[in-house]
Amino acid sequence: MAVSAISRRIESFSQQSRIKAGSLITSLLGDVVVPRGGRIWLGSLIDLLEPMGLNERLVRTTVFRLVRDGWLESKPLGRRTDYLLSPTGSKRIEKAAKSIYASSHPNWDRRWRLIMVVGDLSAKDRDRLRKALIWQGFGVLGGNCFVHPSADLTVAFDGLVRDGLGDLLKKLKPLMAAGPGALSSAASDVDMVNAAWDLDQLAQMYRDFLSRYQPILSQCQTAGDTVTAQQAFVARVLLIHDYRRLLLRDPMLPDVLQPMNWPGQQARLLCGELYRRLLPASEQFLDRHYQLADGSTPVFIDVLQERFREADPLPLTG
Template identity: 35%
Template sequence: MKPRSIVFDLFGDYIRYHGGEVRLRTLTALLECFDVGESTVRVVMARLRREGWFDTRRDGRETVYALNDKSWRLMDEGRTRIFERSREPWDRQWSMVIYSVPESERGVREELRKELAWLGFGPLASSTWVSPHNRLTEVQEHFADQESVRLDLLRCTSSGLSRDREMAARCWDLASLDADYAELLRTYRPRMKAYRAGTVSPKQALVERMELIHDYRLFPFRDPDLPEELLPAGWHGREAHDLFLQAHEALQEPADRFFTELSATDRVA
């Protein structure tokens, strides 16, 4: 777990629900739980502020880091993709994005591909990405300010369900993804007894909850949340998502207690 990732996960799972801001001293104490030293925390937070992810203010001799519009938007989008899964019947409609980016704008093209993957699109062909969900409005909004990006946004159908399944297999490496979901289940299923029994200490609950989020939150970049009709037999993704939600909830009370007590202690110190 990189310090940068831990910071975003702490803001996304705790700090956003406690006013959206935190003292640097409190954040340093939280990162110490993950063996991240004070000097590293200062460097990481200064870099994130320069990148525009956080605003800062002074409270006496203390520096306070606060979420801004950019980071709030990231938190909201990330939480939706990580915690929510579609269960609606599929209408057999594909959303298709055909893009054109000048050769001189390779960085823009790479960023576009990352955003499309995050939104659940997969590459059907060169410069043509598809999704079984209607997220064309989100695509349009994400790239509204990119003058170098030309987008053709379409809704379409294939010739039949067998072709739909073949398209899904071409766009995403479902076998590898399913194997990784199975590994997540093997890792966390044995821990559920201790989580539910409340035998994990508050500090360890916070650490393990962050590790859980870290292990799971990369899946939405790879998993398009396909309708059941397009999933291979024996798919582990939905079971893994349910286990993630159960473990996250089971660790909530002791982890929140540790976070609240640590924050109160640092305010008094």
């Protein structure tokens, strides 16, 4: 049953030994809070996250940290407090949404984005930098060069600051480089890809995503009316959360540089199809449980119907 498929995913997530609360709340902010005005009462946020295994103390601590880091602002109203996305947080969410909800990759301008280390770094700082940029989808060339086909370098540097690496920026140089063009003796773009990324590992992560959510989609296609509104809401948040974290690791290679039978596109199609099926019931749940500090429920702005709009529906599977 669809109920059991969704329940298994919810249980599996909530029983993780360590849930990254900040990442999950960021996913919820972008997918749920933004379409309702970018503002939510803290008590409502706590209630919405409880089925995913986050307790009140963890939510409060994480929200305070997001305020400290510039993602959120607080607006007290009597004994209650609303939290809303700051201008900086809104820009960050908007940029992430362009990758999450797009139906396909944008055309490539055939220019590579590079971040060069131009100063001495300790082994610890070099490792921290490498991990942070890999999580932004950058590939590694040697020990002093990070490469990406389309990243916004300003956003990449902002991400390093957000990760506590702002003190390293003075030792980093952002650059743009064209592909080999007519220089036939130069390394090709494909050579660059093969040297910079472990695409086998990323492909396996995509296959794991497909095996995790295909049963839910299959059952929604055949027995969607058995899914409760709350289950649809939780499944939707976890779907976008898992997909967003995958995209953080994905260099978003243009089609001409992707390996044959790349599972990333199949994951994008599945995510779009399942999202569209979960959206109506999940919004019904939010109509009943999403509140601001004054007790009102902000209206859902139907922009999400436009997301994944060009993705073709997947075939019915048994």
